[in-house]
Structures are given as structure tokens and as C-alpha cells.
Amino acid sequence: MSDAVGAGGVPMALAAVMAGAGALLVLRSLLRAPPAGESRSIAAHAKAAGLLAMMIAYVLAAPMLGYPLAIGLFAAAVAAYGGARLGWRVAAFGAGVAAFGWLGFVKLLGVAFPVGTIFGG
């Protein structure tokens, strides 16, 4: 079954509209000050980038460390990164998240999270 537009027709039309709208935006910003988005400091961007790096690290580490350990470490690390003082509270929080995740997702919902290659999974 085929049609006059084909598989590439709609994406190409969308790209053309986006290019047109983008060109108009550029033109408008040359004629008058563009409406501002949310302004943030470099430190806020760096903080967001760090948080993103931690999420990526979790995705990469979970198959190796296993879900409970990885999510516990992730939660504790994010809390500390966000400003919580390092100590037993952060450690207990990480352990709590790991226990909650393991009980809720693995035991209750039966989700097949990675066991962790270092644990023979």
C-alpha cells in the first residue's frame, strides 16, 4: 500500500515548517529584543549537568551493581549533591530508598531489575 506523500513526506514538510519558523524567529530577534526564556546562572547549569551525569552513571552502573545497590547509591549521592550534609542520615536515606525500591518494584510488582554482574547476575 502506498500513497502520494510517502514515508518521507510528512517529516520533510515538518522540517520545512520548522526551518521557516526558525528563520522568522531569527528575523524577529534582529528587529527587536527576543522574549527572554528562564535565565539561570552558570552555577545552576553546572548543577543540572552534574545531576544529569549522576543519572547517566546510574544507568551505566545498574547492570553491574544490581538495582538495589545502584538505586540506593544514586539516591544518597543525589541527596548529598543537592546539599544534604554527608553522614548517617544520607546513608540511611540511601538504604531506605534501596529497600523501598527492592520491596516495591522487585518483590511486589515483580519487575525484573538487573541483579548485578558482580553478584553473578
Added chain:
Amino acid sequence: MDHIASALGGWTVPAAFAGCLWGIFGGALPGISPSIAMALLLPFTYGMEPVTAIVLLASVYVGAEYGGSIPAILIRTPGTNASAATTIDGYEMARQGKAGEALGISLVSGLVGGLFGLAVLVLATEPLAEVALAFTPMAYFSLAILGLSVIASLSGGSLLKGVIAACLGLLVATIGSDPVSGVPRFTFGSPDLLGGVRPILIMVGLFAVSEMLVQIGEPAWGKAEKRDTRLKLPSFGMQRRLFRAQAIGCGIGTFEGVTPGAGGTVAAFMAYNEAKRWSKQPEEFGKGSPEGVAAPESANNVVTATALVPLLSLGIPGSNSAAILLGGFLIHGLQPGPMLFEKAPEVVAGLYWGLLLANIAMLLLGLVILTPALWLVNRPKPYLIAAILALVLSGVFAIEQSFFDVGIVLTAGVVGYLLRLAGVPTLPLVLGVVLGFMVESNYRRSLVISFGDHWVFLQDPVSLILLSLAALLTAWSLWREFGRKT
């Protein structure tokens, strides 16, 4: 009676209470909008019965609108956008030692609004859906175009940026197998992308992850004092005084709710203004007027139900929260729109009863939830961010047991963060993702029927009407965008 028993059977009642509870907590946390609270639960609805899942998500929306008023009244920080108008008089009442009274007015006004909105939803949706039953593929395409034409009102003042965001969403929807020929598009050889990108992943990334990326760099929000934790329901005399403001809130909330793109925030501020205009004591507004709390709270709770009218009858989500609810329907293989009433009437009935239960749950939970809600609001922000992200990462993986999906969510989160920096609205993008398949498949199906003749969209009478409406809406938006500023 069988109908009621079937709708209320199983897990519907617990889902309504649990959803409402989650919504109140989510709404009470500044930065967690109703849509984020719903998006966080979305992955968990996969294994549920469709009715349970939809009731759970809709109840979150109901609960969050009340939850948002708690920090708005107590710490002058709206928990949700829609509760921003409540801060004006709610916080003034709290400063005068009437925090419990303000919270009681918010709760009762929310209940009045929620029940009124539900009545409108039940009465208006099915007749509209019956009209839509006669739709051809051409009409469906035009309907989706009409849905997309509300982009302007969702674009926060920049139509061009809204158009770009919507096109981006439509492009995301083209990833995967082509709906007509089956040819793989933009999959880059990855089998994970053959089935396309599920809207739920985009929504969770855009709403929840991007918000956390923003919040990690923001200062902590204020703390509420424990002396504020006694809620006081309005007396009969006070309720009589509030009636006019609540009625104004209900009227404006109905209009704004059924209009895609308007939403609870606009409704709440409009209701506040009109309540002040028609009040016998307008001078009290801004200085702790009970009507100044009742009007916006009625309005934003009406919207929780009336925003579902275009979603259920036409399949068009008009707000973030409606888009998430649409995601909940899609997860269970249900497409909101006219056929939903024929294919899954039990889900529609269950949703109606679930919304009624959610409003009752809001009243009951509202009476007892204040202390734990305050405890939660007072938790240090770093722990809340960590817990929310752990929930997101775990929940998204749980959908398909795929880290690839988690990667898509993180990518969507980064895109959402960058779009916010550039002042590009994210809701048109979501609209594009959820309407993308409807647009392209019906467009190309129509062209197959007409042997490539594009006039078919103007020859079909329903399609012509819908396209004309879309053109009018676009022209009006363009006038607002360009005409007003010159």
C-alpha cells in the same frame, strides 16, 4: 445497578483514594505540578486494569489542585500554578491567624468546583462524542489539525516557538515504522525504536526530569509552621457568603476547562478578578478575603473535570494533565475520542464514578492530611529531589524492563531543560507527540482514498468545518501574536 457495581468494583475505590492522596502530597510540594505528580505515577499503571489506572491518574489531578493550596496559604508559595491566585488572600488570611479557615474554604470550594465540573463533564461529553462518531479519516485529520491549532494559546506568548515545539513533537511521533508502508524511519538501525517512542517517556522526561534539573539549582522553598495545622470548615453563614464567588469560579472554570489550552491557572485568576468585581466587599480582596480564596479554588477544581471534555469526546488533550491522562489511556491500548464510548464504555463510566469518589476522597483526606502534608513540605529539598528521581528511574525501567527507555526519558529531560531556557513551551511538543500518529495516518489514509487529491479535505463537510475552525483559531492567534504588539 450493575453498571455502578462494575464501575466501582475491583480497585476503583482504593485507586481514587490513593490517587487523591498522592495528588495532595504532590500538589503540596512546590515545583511538583499536577502533571508531574501524574507523570510520576504513569509507569506504575502499566500492570493495572484500565479503569483502575485511569481513575488513579484522574484522582491525582483532583487531589493536586487542593494540595497546591496548602503551601499557597501557609507559606505564600503556590504548590501548583493554578493555586497562585489563592496566595493573594489565602496567605493574608494565614497572616491574620485564619490559616485553618482559609484551608477549609479552599477544601469546600474545591469540592463544590469538582462536583460541578463533573456534572458538566457527564452532560457534555457524550453528545459531543456522538457527533464525532460520523467522522471520516479526512475529518479525523482536520480534528487533529484543530487540536494543533490551539498551540498559540499554549505557547506562552510566542507562537513561532510554539510551532517549532509542536513540529518537534510531530517529528518525534514519526520515529518508528511508517503507518502506511511500514518502512522504518529515524530508527538508526535500533530495534528499540521500531515501535516508535512512547509518549509516556517524553512526558515523564519533559515534565519530571527537566523540573528536577531546574530545582537542583534553585534555593530551598519556605517552611510551614506546625501551629497552622488545624483545618476549619466554613460555617453555614460563611458558606452563604462564599456562594457567589464559588458560582463565578464554577462558570469561569467550565468555560476555561473546555477550551483547550486555557487551563486552571487562567481560570483561577479570571475567577478571582470577577469575584472581586461582583463582591459586596471588594475592598477586602487582597487583604484576606474569604471570597478571594473560594473563587480561584472553585475555578481550578472545575477545570480538573471540564478539561476532560475535549479529551474524552474528541481525543484532544487541552492541558498538561489531560495529556498525561491521554498517555494513561494509550498505555492500555485505548484511544480517547468518540469510539471510546463504544469500545470501552466501562472505562468512561469508571472515570466518572472515580472522579466523584476522588472529590469525596479529597474532602475526607483534606480533613486529616494537613499534618503529614506539612511534614512532607518541610522535608529538605535534596532528599525530595533524590526520592523523586529514584522513583522516575525505577518506574520508567519497570514499564518495559529497558534501560533504553530510561535513556529516552533522560534525553527528553535535557531537551525540556534546554527548551525552558530558550523560552520554548513544552506543551505543544507533547501535543505534537500524542497527536502525531492521528495527523499522519489519517492524512495519508485520506490521500489513499482520494488517489492523492488534497481537495478531499475541503469536500468532506465535517472536515471543512473543522479546518475552518482551525483557520479561525490560527488567525485569531496570529492577530494576538503580531497585531497586538505593533
